[in-house]
Amino acid sequence: MNPTPNSLKDKKPFVLWFDQISLKDIPLVGGKNASLGEMYSHLSSKGIKVPNGFATTAEAYRFFLSENRLEEEIKELLSGLDPHDLENLRDRGRKIRALIIDSPMPKELENEIINAYANLNKEAKQQAVDVAVRSSATAEDLPGASFAGQQETYLNVRGKDNLLHSIKKCFASLFTDRAISYRSDMGFEHTKVALSVGVQRMVRSDLACSGVMFSIDTESGFRNAVLINSSYGLGENIVQGIVNPDEFYVFKPTLMQGFQPILQKRLGGKEMKLVYDIGGEKIVKNVPVPPEERKKFSLSDEEILTLAKWACIVEEHYSQLHGRFTPMDMEWAKDGLSGELFMLQARPETVHGGKARNVLEFYRLKGTGPVLIEGRSVGEKIVHGKIKVIKSIQQIDRFEPGEILVTEKTDPDWEPIMKKAKAIVTNRGGRTCHAAIVSRELGVPAIVGTERGTEVLKDGMIVTVSCAEGEVGKVYNGEIPFEIEKVNLENIPRPRTKIMMNVGNPEEAFDLSFLPNDGVGLAREEFILTNYVRIHPMALVHFDQLKEGEDKKKIIEMTEIYPRKTDFFVEKLSEGIGMIAAAFYPKDVIVRLSDFKTNEYANLIGGQDFEPIERNPMIGFRGASRYYNPRYQEGFALECQAIRKARETFGLFNIKIMIPVVRTVEEGKKVIAEMEKNGLKKGEKGLEIYMMCEIPSNVILAEEFCEIFDGFSIGSNDLTQLVLGVDRDSEIVASLYDERNEAVKRMISSVIKTAKQKQKKIGICGEAPSNYPEFAEFLVKEGIDSLSLSADVVIKTTLNILELEKNLFQSS
Template sequence: MTSSTCILWFNEVGLQHLAEVGGKNASLGEMYQQLAEQGVAVPYGFATTAQAFRDYLTANGLHQPISDALAELAAGRQPLAASGHVIRELIRSGDFSAKQREQIADAYLQLCEQLQTPDTPVAVRSSATAEDLPQASFAGQQESFLNVRGTDALLEACRECYASLYTDRAIAYREEQGFAHDQVALSIGVQQMVESAAAGVMFTLDTESGFPDIVLISAAWGLGETVVKGSVNPDRYMAYKPFLERPELNPVIESTVGSKLCKMRYAQPEDEGVGEHGRAEATVTVPTSANEQRGRVLEDSAVLQLARWAQVIERHYQRPMDIEWARNSAGQLFIVQARPETIESQKDRSVLVSYQLTEQGKVLLEGSSVGSAIACGPVCVVADPDDVEHFPEGAILVTERTDPDWVPVMRKAAGIVTNSGGTTSHAAIVSRELKKPAIVGCGNATELLHDGMDITISGADGATGKVYEGSLEFECKSISLADLPATTTALMINAALPDGALQWWQLPVAGIGLTRIEFIISSQIRVHPMALIHPDKVTDPEIARQIADLHHGFEQPTDYFVDSLARSVAKIAASQYPRPVIVRMSDFKSNEYRGLLGGEYFELNEENPMLGFRGASRYYHPLYREGFQLECRAIRRAREDMGFDNIIVMIPFCRTPGEADKVLDAMAEAGLRRGSAGLKVYVMCEIPSNVILADRFAQRFDGFSIGSNDLTQLVLGIDRDSAVLKSLFDARDEAVKRMIEQVIRVAHEQGCKVGICGQAPSDHPEFAEFLVHCGIDSISLNPDSVARASVHVAAAEAANR
């Protein structure tokens, strides 16, 4: 580049040119030059230099007026909105020098010639010299303009980009981050526009938990601005990175369809009020069709291609990345931006912080959680970000969508609730930077919530966030992982739901000792499996419609059940891979099964469901055998097709060795054969017969997991739900302890491992000491109990030496 040139092409710049072309353009050039051989496709283009911006300010005499306006703001004599407006108008009133106009126009014409398209549509993006740094994202602080055609429109868009260096949010953000305004300059990227049929954002880690082994992808129809700006609830996909280089596997562990109510596309001449040329931005937002709303934006093969590119980019930059992608109408994928991820990757991983509600409340709304925290406060519904002066400190901001323009309001809020938006939008990134929990994409929050009502928002349970009525009590715990004592007894955790499992990946545990399939079925699948196998038996048209909506897009209704369960179990297994994850097959009682959609048509009415048709007895019985086959198909897919061979199957409430044989035969019929492909099968030890005949059960299973609640219930003859007999219900009772001691001894004689899943070892140090004395192999706990229990277990091991 010569001193008189204000243009650099993408094949001329890389990360070493950040001061000259800003973070965004330096990254685009880096990828264009370095990653093409690895298949990463980046649309070509050029950048104006940061020096061109400084020359623009000098030529138009703007340095001093801008400095004066900022001084008025700093002195408190002028509010942020007024100062920003003054500066932006000053910049818009300037003009490019003849040389700058000529160089920008010539570069654009060269790009048109290379692409063999007159008036090539381009994306015009701001690239600040302090943007996209590893320590500060500046996400969404400056403007971008899409579908810009012609030289005049390009120059107008460039001027608007210059002005956007002083948006209110950009001024406030630089001051918060400690960047001097006059030290930040702006480059402009002019890039071949991808006529997006679909687009979105992806991160090379989980944005809520920081789990590093996945790629998280958001996707919507049309141009990607709807995802970036949070104006739609996008699809959400997740791929497991360690398996991406194994082509025989399909490690897409999440595929959630968002509502995607609208899309942004190129404006057409017939669109009202839009001319053919001459506008800085020529896009329109239109409603999506019913099929677009209900259908997946990306098939698994496209998810995997994007995920592999994301992994290539992450390895090249050697840090977690935030990437924007687009897909044209021909199905070709492109990377249009990449920047360092600056929030989860910067957190102190030696301390684990968790939130938990300590009282129950009525759920008013659900959406996607941003930040795994909890906040309470009065609602303040706001329609315009300019209302910042009237927003009360500590209120919960409720609005249509979060947008970077809202940053001044967001700073004052205790938390945020929106109608639309996804967890990978620019505003979600800023929410995390500001450490403000948010629940986005709730649908009708601005209608249901009203000013002054107290609410609690919680993202503590994973990707699905909840808005509760009232101010609920909660607790925040910090666990110093370095302070956890080492134990010989393996400590494992219980995992109820897939998203929650990812939150605990940092815990130094030996795996997951209990995952309950019924939790996944009730909260995520929601329909009785037999209603999918025999839809003709569901005679209520409304229930039939709800079931049909759930399996829309699947070739067979049963595919919905298998696909959803397989991905959910795989996500839990991914959180601990390669450590073991014990998955218990469904253990609903008949009354609980009736609560699923369509369940009333397939379930018995039992006087005592706790001791009735539950657990193993269902798996081979004609009333449920077909449903169990679907469960087995899902586990087989997660283990063999997706690669999670760390999954161990566990059978609950197995009353006799003969029943065990029938269950193992039913599993084999579905392709799950004990010992095949390394499959281990455990049995719950929760019935006295499991203890009395432990030697015979050990011939059929690889291990035992003691279910202390059911075992206590059946040894002492006490209904575990009885309030009257609550004082007698105690796993530390001598009769229960003798049962536990016996099964551990016999199982070890037979070469089987024994674990326990329950709260007693955490709550009672003497019970932990008893288990250690018996030689139990593992103790599985609720995750937030691991720190306390590890101290008890370590002390018990020391006393037992």
């Protein structure tokens, strides 16, 4: 234990060391410092490093006010305050802060602080150690009462005089305009909130990197992911939205089993870094990051995994303390001198932590229009509104309730008008910046990191702000119509027939996982290849043979940070597959290998050099025929590597594989052999391999196919096309295309019967059971194992199937 300057038995202490503090001391040292003490005392033994320090207590703050006779003056200045009169609020706050800063530090309190600082210097074996001086209000960081950054933090403070002055500035920050407004809105009495100040050894992250971390997905509330944001320099830039940071997702369940499930690595701009301003007046300053550093990730894979493990340990500890699931919001830093990682802060996440998702809301656009600007979406809502561009804090009086706030970035001073905004759009910031955090708490959609929002969007414009289209948020010109579907999930039983989902977009997977489901019956690689990878795999394998041109330039730019160009393909595809498989873990996720047609493969970057021109690509070089053919064999090897990484590196053994367009039994055997050659052996580590049943030969030879595959998924779209001889892309003969045709139904009935006899799984992933209730009834009567549906019809079809099964099996 660190030495304490006074006896706890004699009087309430003015200073406590971190190892004397735990979470029960929130009334004494506030949420931030209590949490630091809790981690320092209880989690150091589990490998989490917390820089040592001490905290002044609420008693110290009250002693300071009492000795300087400030309480009555502060009460008088706040009497009759209207927090929405911003000019009056500013005037009163300024006067109170001046009173505090101009008052002397009482000698008794000063001595205790200076003695504690001397002991911190002694421990560090330095004459004057650099410290961070952080405010911790005693009503802050409690569930339901935690806006980001209500009081001030001062970094790189050195020497006793600077320390004492910084502590007084922290005391004064209890009366910033934003803090006064916040307490008024939350119903806290100003005089009943005290302030503790944490004094903690600085981590030299100015020479490395730092960031924030959540043990839950901040957008969807998905519990099994850790989200890490990282940027060079001190961490304030991320919170303030000055930089677009690197972003990493890690999957918690398999991480704690010893796997390395980094589901996503997204390179941020990291344009600036906050560093010590040695000899300067401002203590810290922002400097540009060299271009070559911006193109690198700020954390290694090992560091990402270490931080994610810490997040899991912290979350488990706080969940046990609170007796309920408690996701955490954390700050961390890497010391550039020692290379060590440190945890700087941990507090309960306040948006999703206590939220039950019994009712889901789905916002959907019902039209389209010109997209004015794009950025990172925060939330999932859509709103219409009028733009108001506010370029500085001095202009906030111009903002009217219900307008859409457009600005460079926000900080806590902006909160009075953020509460009035219908939506928020910023030029800068990532998904953990101040604007993002506050908009989530307010339930207001936001689009951050647009870069040019304040230039493109003009006062008075009527726009549609959409955060309902995945990760990319869009501002449309005009009022685009939209709908809101509310789904009550309480008391929906599971039908006998499994209801699975068709999922292609990894960005939607966490959200979709909340729908009642039995897993993913069709995870399409095509969406991932089109939107994540974008480059033809053979163009990466044979990059040197590509002719010079725009495609080659794009490939160089996109793969610049990868040791080998093919690593880009494997990483991006494995991340996309991994996000979907993690979202539904441990339920089955059946990944269908790439099923582009030649004209679609040709649209990928570099694709035209490797794809033949076919008259009818629909029944040409697609599916299984590609995978063992020398034209694509090396590209298929990369697909296999990506799936193997998602299974064996990420630990997502719930991934199954499905092969499309298997025309003959011999072709099926060739593909299985090709997969085994690339490390995906049927039956090994639980690997199941299915085939699409979408060609008449699949039905006719179903018994033979059963000998080599674990099951079937009926592709009713292609099967209907080939049974009836109707091109499903032709509008001229579209009226003849109908899955309910008796010929199609007989084929489906036959293959279900064969699969049942051979004890193989069989499902369907076409749209027919969603579109036609009578077709779903037919499938259930035939005894199909599962229906895999698009997300928008899952609830409706589940209810229909439940009613159908009730009528069919009521005698059971």
